Amino acid sequence: MIQRTDARWGSVISNLNGSQVELWLTKLMEGDGSPQEAIFGLSEELSHQLSWNRITAYVLPHLAAFVPNLSKKDQVYLIAQMGAAIAAEAECPLPLGTEAYQEFYEGLSGLQKEVKTMIADPQVQLLLAEDTELGVMFTLGALAVIGDRNHAYGFWLLSGSVWEEGMAACACGWDEESIPFLEQPDCIEEIQIDPWDGTSFEHEAVWLNGVLELVGDNPVSPILPLVYGTGVCPECGETEPYWDWLYRFHEGEAPSL
Numbered sequence: 697m698i699q700r701t702d703a704r705w706g707s708v709i710s711n712l713n714g715s716q717v718e719l720w721l722t723k724l725m726e727g728d729g730s731p732q733e734a735i736f737g738l739s740e741e742l743s744h745q746l747s748w749n750r751i752t753a754y755v756l757p758h759l760a761a762f763v764p765n766l767s768k769k770d771q772v773y774l775i776a777q778m779g780a781a782i783a784a785e786a787e788c789p790l791p792l793g794t795e796a797y798q799e800f801y802e803g804l805s806g807l808q809k810e811v812k813t814m815i816a817d818p819q820v821q822l823l824l825a826e827d828t829e830l831g832v833m834f835t836l837g838a839l840a841v842i843g844d845r846n847h848a849y850g851f852w853l854l855s856g857s858v859w860e861e862g863m864a865a866c867a868c869g870w871d872e873e874s875i876p877f878l879e880q881p882d883c884i885e886e887i888q889i890d891p892w893d894g895t896s897f898e899h900e901a902v903w904l905n906g907v908l909e910l911v912g913d914n915p916v917s918p919i920l921p922l923v924y925g926t927g928v929c930p931e932c933g934e935t936e937p938y939w940d941w942l943y944r945f946h947e948g949e950a951p952s953l
């Protein structure tokens with residue numbers, strides 16, 4: 697059984713009690729079996745088809761506190777695996793002041809510290825460079841933890857086309873389900889992304905691009921100037937952030953996801 701002594705723990709336990717999530721979390725924290733197997737089991741339970749699972753809120757403080765006990769390799773794996781479950785909160789934001797909200801943000805704040813430390817760690821940087829897929833998933837997980845969860849969620853929506861095509865819908869009714877990102881589409885004005893100083897997390901596109909440079913050749917870097925760019929509607933001429941186009945398209949598609 698997981699041990700925790702603070703006042704909220706009783707309620708946390710009742711949220712996890714008897715679930716597969718409790719089983720995997722206990723295995724991970726008690727060192728029962730392989731950490732990566734437990735992390736995988738946990739993330740499978742929590743991030744089903746990118747939908748938000750409120751138990752994630754109760755799990756995060758435990759993961760944040762437990763991260764330093766894991767090897768660097770397992771730390772990277774944990775952030776890579778948990779990113780989608782955390783990003784999904786963007787679809788269903790937790791109401792302010794609720795217990796779940798308190799747990800989620802406590803966990804997130806602990807994880808933010810851990811993830812920033814990991815990114816600066818030469819051993820972690822080496823791991824990111826060794827495995828492109830893991831490196832990309834870790835970077836998107838880091839975005840879900842440190843950055844805008846809507847954007848992290850957007851990258852998971854775009855992963856369906858391996859980040860080669862984007863969806864868009866303008867308020868005027870124009871929409872497009874496959875904008876070829878790799879052919880410099882006319883309807884999106886790119887942004888210029890400045891080099892990253894390696895320490896600041898102030899400008900999301902900048903640090904995200906910087907961390908992806910640590911990964912090396914990858915499918916997400918080339919589309920960053922577009923997805924952080926501005927859509928110009930070919931029908932009505934209105935301009936808005938590409939992200940807004942993506943979310944509007946996704947809302948229209950929601951029943952099928």
Ligand SMILES: [Zn+2]
Nearest residue numbers: 866868929932
């Ligand atoms: Zn339009």
